[in-house]
Amino acid sequence: MSTKLNQIIAVEKGVKAKAHQDLTAAHHGLQKPALLTGIARTYQPKDEEGEQLPPESTRVQVRAEEVLRRTAESLTRLFDVTATKDWANREARADVSVDGQVLISQVPVSYLLFLEKQLTDLNTFVRRLPVLDAAESWTQDPSTDDWRTEPVRTVRTKKVPRNHVKAEATEKHPAQVEVYYEDVPVGYWTTVKFSGALPARRISQLLDRVEKLQQAVKFAREEANAAEVTDRRVGDPVFGYLFG
Template sequence: MPKLNQVIAIEKGTKSRSLQELTDAHHSLQKPTLLSGISRTYRPKDEEGEQLPPESTRVQLRSEEIIRQTTDSLVKLFDIVATKDWANCKAKADVVVDGTVLLSQVPATYLLFLEKQLVDLHTFIKKLPVLDAAESWTFDTSADCWATEPVQTLKTKKVPRNHVKAEATEKHPAQVEVYYEDIVVGSWRTVKFSGALPAQRVNELLARVEKLQEAVKFAREEANNLEVEEQKLGAKVFQYLFK
């Protein structure tokens, strides 16, 4: 008896080949010239009349023959898909992570769905924002996010000052140069907040999803290792259609 994974392995190729043959048959039957034939013989009006050779064109395609050929191809496809679908009703396996059964007796079709979803979840987790490693972060429960330690920075203001380069005389005014002096007028207390995640947390989530991906693949392989009972339904379908 074949196993489910063997049936699945040949299903795609069989389906592609059968549908191509069906398409080719359909296109062939749309060409009236291939289905038509003729036989003509010429008889002169009297014995002295011109003698002409007979003309004939043979029928190249016969609809019943095309139906038989197409049926033979599709019967195999119908049987393979039926065998797979009937087996999928019985194909089940446990998803085991670290020796513990996480999901019990999961159908093979759901395992395939789960495997595809975990690929998307892996991408999602890998793209999660990570806290800036250049900062030191602690969780602030009041803000419900991560925060840095407060940093004090001074606020300054430029104040103009006069510098007398030369005193005034009777003939010349004083020579004064204006310059600016930075005067501390206050201070800033800055705390940065972030809704990102620590790198350790993201790495932990990635490890979990990768471990689950591996467990689901093992379960799917185990489920698909089921020995199947071959189904022969295609002939019944086409006997009804074309009897």
């Protein structure tokens, strides 16, 4: 039964974790001298009437050569799985197609992974683009490439003091006058707003394209990862040389 690249990728993490665990355990075991040493001693009294003592012995619990063999077995699996994946990644390719059109042909898996990361960042970038104020009506100014609103005319006023006679003057009292201010039109403002932001429909269009390409890249990666692989056996020669 043939093996596919996605199956190798699925088991790689577990193989790597087990190899790391086995190597750590082997390292720690070899750092305990007591486990590596043994002793056997017997007692013989000086004469027949002397005290008889039982023999004493401690067995060797860890043998470095055996640890090397087990370590090689564990790491050989990791070396083989990783080699199988990396060799397959050199050969596994797929087209990136959007709406039935091939955008990039025969893309290797490593570059598809790069594209996925970049498109995730671009998705965030597009979502944060400045958008034109929806409360205004905008048209593009061909002379500047800015967006502009229609001119809006507003009145400029100025407060002018006015006198309000509350009581007319008499022979005994002066007139009672109250000063108030009246807003009097003195001119007109004509305002045109400009913006370098983007219309919401443009941002929506850009986001749609990014998301379509993201989906296409994911499909391409799945297709490439479904390629059959050839099992690579590199661990045996490596550890045959290292520990042999």
